Amino acid sequence: MRTIFITGASSGLGRACVKVFADKGWRVIATMRNPAAGEELGKLPNVHLKQLDVNNVPQLQALVKEVEDKWQVDVVLNNAGHILVGPLEGFTDEQVSLQVTTNLLGPIRVTKEFLPYFRERKSGLFLNVTSTGALLPEPFMSIYGATKAAIEAWSTSMRSELSKVGIGIKTLIPDLMQTSFVANAQLILHPAYQEWVDKMLAIFSNPDSPLVYDDPAAVATFVYNAAVDGSDQLHYLIGDNAIRTGATIEKEGVENVLNYKEKFYFSA
Template identity: 50%
Template sequence: MPTIFITGASSGLGKATAKLFAARGWNVIATMRYPEHETELPQLPGIHLLPLDVTDPAQVAQTVQRAIDLHPVDVVFNNAGYGLIGALEATSDEQLTQLLNTNLLGVIRVTKAFLPHLRANRSGRILSTTSMGGFMTFPLCSIYHAAKWAVEGWSESMSFELALHNISIKTISPGGTATDFTGRSLQLAEHAAYAGLLQQLMAAQEGVQFAPRRDYC
């Protein structure tokens, strides 16, 4: 029975992916910062929850080892991340570094931690959620775009390294999805000099018609 390891499984695409793979008979190791708060996934057969903050290198190493001890991992899905909307002038250094630490460095840390395991098995697939924002840009999203474009470029470079060991790497680049943005999934950084542009951007987003939500990866 194959096994998938998922980061950011408390909501959105991560949670939907966990449910989908479990329904198809996979072992699912679903990780999130606060698994003790999750009530739905533990009730589903085949799903095992582990704590993981991808910005904590020590916990990344510990959780990856715990996952491998549970089941040989076939697929790693780097999904943890969140959005930040606001002018660069409005963005604090803490906001900037935290987003890059989560959306970019977290992906790299988790992947690196799994490489010895996947390389020893000479098989495996690494999936990472990027975004249409990894190929195109919108105003007031520069730091988010920086992270997503970086993951795209990093993944392309990594594909050459990993091919030597029969490991594949793919990116998943969704557009708008009708999903449950909760917690810190979207942050705003406001600045009076850009208030009009922010209002226009938020109004444009409110006008977007999303497809009905469905479980998919």
């Protein structure tokens, strides 16, 4: 039985991936800061809930050792992360640091802890969830976009490093999904920018807006396919929405799409 270790498994894409991989007969180590939030997942066959805050290094080290002592992990899905929404001028240094630590240092730390085990076996695969925000960041999500772009760059560099010892790495690039985006985001306010933030949030909140959201369950199937396709492909657009976004960027160019987004969010 193959085993996958998933971070951020309590909701959204992480939760959907737990279900897909378990349904495919995998053993799933589903980690989250609050295992009570995943109680339903723990009832699935071969799903093991574990507490993990990727910012808690001693906890991470102990958990990776515990899991590897008991099972052989084949795939690590670095999915944990959160979103800050608002103007940079309103962010505190602590908020910026937490965003960078969770979204960037989290995957790096998890990867580093598994490396000795994967290297010894000369096998293993890391899947790093980023975002189309790495390619085309949304307004007022500058730090989030920066962390996802950094994971893309880091993963690209790591491919050469890891291939020397028989380990694979891939990035998974979703677009908007039906994951309570606005409700789960940490909203940062600043009076000088509030008019424009409100306009953008109104579009995200409006059920009649033209924004398209992918079903996390469908996107999780893309994740599974990337895990088992046996290819050396590095970057994957996962979900129909992400594929459309990638095609639009390729056809129109980043500058033109950015100009369109500016009008879409902020024009009267």
